[in-house]
Amino acid sequence: MKNEHTENNPLISVRGLEVYFAARSGFFSSLVSRKTSMVRAVDGLDFELGRGEILCLAGESGSGKTTTGKAILRLLEPTGGEVFFKGEDMNTFNRSRLRRFRQEAQIIFQDPFESLNPRQTVFSTVAEPLEVNHLTRDRSEKEERVAEALVDAGLNNPRELFMRYPHELSGGQRQRLAIAGALVLKPDFIVADEPVSMLDLSIRAGILKLMVDLRDDKGISYLFITHDLSLAWLISDRIAVMYLGKIVELGSADDVIKTPLHPYTKALVSVIPVPKRVSLIGKTLLEGETPDPVNIPSGCRFHPRCPEAQPRCSLEEPVYREVNLKHFGACHFI
Amino acid sequence: MRLLEVDNLTTYYKLKDGYVRACENISLHLERGEAIGLVGESASGKTTAALSLIKLLPDNAHVMAGSIKIEGRDIAGATEEELRHIRWKDIAIIFQGAMNALNPVRRVGDQIVEALRIHEKLSEKDAGRRTAELFEQVEIDSDRVREYPHEFSGGMRQRVMIAMAIACNPKIIIGDEPTTALDVMVQAQVLQLLETLRREREMGMILITHDLSVVGETCDRVAVMYAGQIVEDGPTEKVFEAPSHPYTRALITAFPNIEGERYLAASIPGDPPNLLSPPGGCRFHERCSEVSELCRNEAPEITDLSPGHRAMCHLLQRKVKVK
Numbered sequence: 168m169k170n171e172h173t174e175n176n177p178l179i180s181v182r183g184l185e186v187y188f189a190a191r192s193g194f195f196s197s198l199v200s201r202k203t204s205m206v207r208a209v210d211g212l213d214f215e216l217g218r219g220e221i222l223c224l225a226g227e228s229g230s231g232k233t234t235t236g237k238a239i240l241r242l243l244e245p246t247g248g249e250v251f252f253k254g255e256d257m258n259t260f261n262r263s264r265l266r267r268f269r270q271e272a273q274i275i276f277q278d279p280f281e282s283l284n285p286r287q288t289v290f291s292t293v294a295e296p297l298e299v300n301h302l303t304r305d306r307s308e309k310e311e312r313v314a315e316a317l318v319d320a321g322l323n324n325p326r327e328l329f330m331r332y333p334h335e336l337s338g339g340q341r342q343r344l345a346i347a348g349a350l351v352l353k354p355d356f357i358v359a360d361e362p363v364s365m366l367d368l369s370i371r372a373g374i375l376k377l378m379v380d381l382r383d384d385k386g387i388s389y390l391f392i393t394h395d396l397s398l399a400w401l402i403s404d405r406i407a408v409m410y411l412g413k414i415v416e417l418g419s420a421d422d423v424i425k426t427p428l429h430p431y432t433k434a435l436v437s438v439i440p441v442p443k444r445v446s447l448i449g450k451t452l453l454e455g456e457t458p459d460p461v462n463i464p465s466g467c468r469f470h471p472r473c474p475e476a477q478p479r480c481s482l483e484e485p486v487y488r489e490v491n492l493k494h495f496g497a498c499h500f501i
Numbered sequence: 502m503r504l505l506e507v508d509n510l511t512t513y514y515k516l517k518d519g520y521v522r523a524c525e526n527i528s529l530h531l532e533r534g535e536a537i538g539l540v541g542e543s544a545s546g547k548t549t550a551a552l553s554l555i556k557l558l559p560d561n562a563h564v565m566a567g568s569i570k571i572e573g574r575d576i577a578g579a580t581e582e583e584l585r586h587i588r589w590k591d592i593a594i595i596f597q598g599a600m601n602a603l604n605p606v607r608r609v610g611d612q613i614v615e616a617l618r619i620h621e622k623l624s625e626k627d628a629g630r631r632t633a634e635l636f637e638q639v640e641i642d643s644d645r646v647r648e649y650p651h652e653f654s655g656g657m658r659q660r661v662m663i664a665m666a667i668a669c670n671p672k673i674i675i676g677d678e679p680t681t682a683l684d685v686m687v688q689a690q691v692l693q694l695l696e697t698l699r700r701e702r703e704m705g706m707i708l709i710t711h712d713l714s715v716v717g718e719t720c721d722r723v724a725v726m727y728a729g730q731i732v733e734d735g736p737t738e739k740v741f742e743a744p745s746h747p748y749t750r751a752l753i754t755a756f757p758n759i760e761g762e763r764y765l766a767a768s769i770p771g772d773p774p775n776l777l778s779p780p781g782g783c784r785f786h787e788r789c790s791e792v793s794e795l796c797r798n799e800a801p802e803i804t805d806l807s808p809g810h811r812a813m814c815h816l817l818q819r820k821v822k823v824k
Contacts, residue, residue, distance in 0.1 A: 227684040337772040338543075367542035367711060368755045373768030394685060397757040401765065424759055438689040440714030442756050444737040447693040447718050448700070453686050456654050 176254070177215040178356060178388045179239065183248035184212040186231070186238045190461050206460045208234040210412035211248070213487070216356075219382055221389045223399035223420070225435075226409035229457045232392045235409070236358040239390065240272055241265060252356075270300060273349035277361035279341035283333040290329035293317065293347050300352065312351060319385075320347035321377050339370035346377065353385075360392045375402055397439045400424045408432045411460055411468045414487065418494035428496035430475045467498070475500060502573045504705045505531040505554075505673055510567030512546075512553045520563075521776045523549040524729045527567070529707075531673065536699060536706040538716035538737070540752075541726035544773060547709045550726070551675050554707075555592050556584055571672070589620040593671035595662050597678040602662060603650040609661050610636075610646025613668055620669045635664040639694060656687035660694065667698060673705040680715065692719050713756055717741065722809070725749045728774050728784040735810030745812040747789050783815065791816060 186209040209231040216222050224232040237243040239250055241257065250257045252268060260268060276282040283292060293313045296302075303309040310326075317325035320343040333341055342362065349357055359378065363371040379402065381387050393399050399406045400420045407417040408431065416429040427433045434453045453472050458464065464471050470480035479499055487497035510527040513520040524546035531537055541547040552558050554569055556579075569576050571591050579587060588594075596602040604612055610632050617628035633643035639660040650658060659679060666674055676695065680688040696719055699706050708720055716723045716737060724734035725746065733746040744750040754766040771788045774780050780787055786796040795815050804817040 227686065339772065368713070368752055369542060369769035370772075371768065372755050372766050376765050376768065379765060396685070397759050400759055401757040401763060421763070435685060436759075438685055439759055440717055441760050442713065442741045442753055442758055443717055444721075444741065445717060446696065447689060448696055450689070450693065452689050452693060454690075456656055456684070456687055 176218070177251075178218045178220075178253060179216040179390075180251045181212050181214050181235075181239065181248070182251070184209055184235065184238060184245055184250060185247035186234050186243060187246040204461050207412050207463055208460055209238060209245075210463070212412075212414055214407055214414065214417060216388055216390060217404075218355075219386045219388055220405070221379070221382060221391055221403040223391045223393060223403035223406045224409055225393055225396050225399045225406055227394055227457050229411070229460060230409040231412040231460070232409050233360055236274070236360055236390055236392050240274055240358055241268070242274070266300075270296075270352045271354055272356040272358070273352065273354040274358045274360065275342075275345055275349055275362045278365050279338065279345045280333075280365070282345055283341060285333050287332075288329065289317070289331050289333075289336075289344055292333075292344060293351050296348065296352050302352070313347075316347040316351035317344075319350050319381070320344070321373070322347065337370075338366055339373060342366060342370075342374055343377070346374075350381070354387065356388050356390075358390045358392065361394070362391075363398070364393065364395065378402070396424065396435055408435070411457060411463055413468065413497065414495070415469065415498070416494075416496045418491075422491070422494045426494075428490055428494065428501045429469075429498050430473050431469050434474070503530050503570070504533050504535075504572060505529070506568075506570040506573075507554065508568045508570075510550065510553055510569065511565040512549050512558065513563050513565055514549075514559070515561045515563060516777065519777055522729050522779055523562075523776055524553065524726075527553075527731055529724060529731075529734075531705040531707065533672075533705060534700065534703040535722070536696075536708060536720045538720035538723040539707060539709045539726060540711070540713055540716055540723055542711055542773060544776070545726040546729040546776075547726050548677055549729075551594075551677060551707055551709050554675070555588050555594065557588075557594070586620075589616060589669040590671060592673045592675060593666040593669065594675040594677060595659075595666045595679045597681050603658065605650050607649070608647050609650055609653070613646075613661075613665050616665060616668050631668070632664075635668055638667070638698065639664045654687075655683055656691060659683065659687075659691050663691070663695065663698070667702070667704075670702070671704065673707065674699070676706065676708045676710075678710055679708070681710070681712070688715075689718075695719065713752055725752070728779055729776055730784060730813065732785065732814070733812040735806070735812075739807065739810045743806075743810075745806055745810070745817055746785075746814050747791050747816075748785050749812070751790075783813075 188206040188208055190204040190206050212235060224235060226232045238245045290313055293316050294309055297309055297312055303312060314325040322328060322343050336344060363374050391403055403420050406420050406423040407414045410431050416423060416432045423432060424436055427436050455472055466481040466483050467485050470476045485497045485499045487495060490496045490501050507527060507529040512524045514523055527550045539547045539551060553564055576587055613632045613635060614628040617623045617631055632646055636643040636646055641657060641660050680691050683691060720737050723737050723740050724731045727748050733740060733749045744753050751769045769788050774784060782798050783796040783801050786792045801813050801815045803811050803813045805811050
């Protein structure tokens with residue numbers, strides 16, 4: 168895989184990104200208390216995405232990985248921090264620049280059964296982004312672009328598929344159609360939110376291969392969101408592991424998986440299955456589940472579940488720093 | 502005597518345009534304390550096969566053939582009344598979506614108490630005590646019996662489902678994708694709990710999953726299903742080390758192995774066949790990289806490879822014949 172990402176000229180750089188939501192409270196408690204609690208879904212992220220890079224945001228549910236993806240795409244308004252796209256501060260984007268940005272950046276969702284409109288044909292699904300942006304002059308040009316996007320997404324004989332509906336396609340074809348819908352605008356950047364987790368194993372590899380090929384051929388950069396660390400390792404150049412809205416570790420895919428620094432990453436890596444008979448009996452697992460992001464623990468937010476926690480961890484938040492060359496972590500004891 | 506012996510189980514679904522041949526000639530056996538994984542992609546027939554065992558099938562399903570014996574007793578012809586008994590005390594099932602399987606408007610404890618009162622004929626008080634014990638066994642604080650399903654996290658709800666499944670001391674537990682929607686760490690916790698309970702209670706377990714990795718962590722043996730048939734079965738180590746059916750091989754290659762090399766495996770071309778009219782010959786031939794003329798015309802027979810390890814592929818038969 169490629170590794171020479173132009174470091175001084177990243178496609179995206181994220182500085183202190185924060186996304187808070189007001190927690191929903193019941194009617195009664197809203198009468199007796201004026202305090203609204205905040206869900207700190209994304210709580211200060213710093214990272215860069217190189218051109219042509221695949222960066223994985225990995226974490227369990229509630230870690231804030233999807234929120235991060237949406238905030239970068241401005242599908243959600245960030246509470247704080249900056250995102251630079253091609254060197255431009257996105258906070259300064261006006262409507263027309265944001266409109267242009269929406270052509271340059273795309274998203275692929277997890278479930279191709281839900282993300283596609285069942286009443287739209289293949290053609291109109293893929294043609295819609297072109298129409299919205301007035302990008303084609305006539306019907307034949309539109310057909311040309313749609314056919315091209317379908318082929319790019321690995322759907323051969325595109326013109327035969329034009330009039331089909333999503334239910335006539337298989338799961339793999341549907342996800343390819345969703346990808347074609349993203350590719351038709353020729354984006355530089357795609358947020359892929361668990362793009363293969365609904366797909367059967369035999370179909371998965373084809374979709375992953377397609378995404379890597381698109382990176383290699385067209386230089387598309389990906390923010391690949393997944394809960395599956397072995398998949399992250401397989402597909403990405405670098406992995407950022409998130410826990411409760413923060414990155415706890417970031418490094419090259421091999422560094423993070425083969426020599427994890429943070430106790431949370433270590434725990435996650437220890438439960439990655441391998442194709443062998445390995446019993447779970449006697450294996451030390453993390454206890455409990457990710458806590459509610461309304462009540463984020465003090466100090467290091469991982470300390471209540473950390474097997475290596477010390478008194479200091481509950482008092483002082485660890486600094487996120489470069490521990491080894493290009494391998495970052497946030498823990499007092501690494 | 503074997504705990505469970507299934508021979509040539511065949512279940513079809515009747516539709517307007519014919520029969521969906523969801524599972525055909527499924528043969529399985531299970532010893533006490535043993536776990537077998539039934540692995541396959543969506544629509545491979547794994548759930549149909551397992552639900553056929555306790556006849557929890559929709560009305561249009563027909564068990565066409567086969568025998569099912571629990572400790573030698575044939576239950577294929579069991580009446581509805583007998584089945585009700587078999588379902589909790591012989592075979593219990595853990596479903597995938599605990600939120601859908603639990604009644605949202607009843608306290609979780611009461612749902613277990615009800616089962617205990619009906620099936621074990623316990624008094625209200627004894628059933629309550631047993632429920633508290635069951636909660637402890639699945640590592641939930643027994644005070645939580647009075648809570649409602651929505652007050653539990655996903656992992657905790659799945660533990661409640663396990664408590665319910667083991668309430669009547671079943672001999673066999675069927676787990677239908679019991680950890681699929683859970684986070685990785687919680688999944689490991691639940692699987693660890695299941696394995697501990699299985700060993701303590703010497704239960705047999707049938708784990709239905711699309712995820713080969715779960716099998717490596719929990720099952721002694723594995724049966725790989727494709728298009729309604731078992732294409733390979735054997736001890737888990739054997740199947741992982743020496744997968745013999747091209748489909749099994751492709752599945753194992755598609756599995757990212759962090760101890761091995763980092764590369765993207767080729768995917769299996771095409772899609773699983775429509776079981777209303779499955780392809781002739783070997784059902785995998787349209788997607789197989791090693792297909793020959795024979796595969797298109799003739800269905801392969803099951804070939805014994807080593808004790809307990811079998812696969813259904815023409816290539817293997819040829820190899821055996823040459824020897």
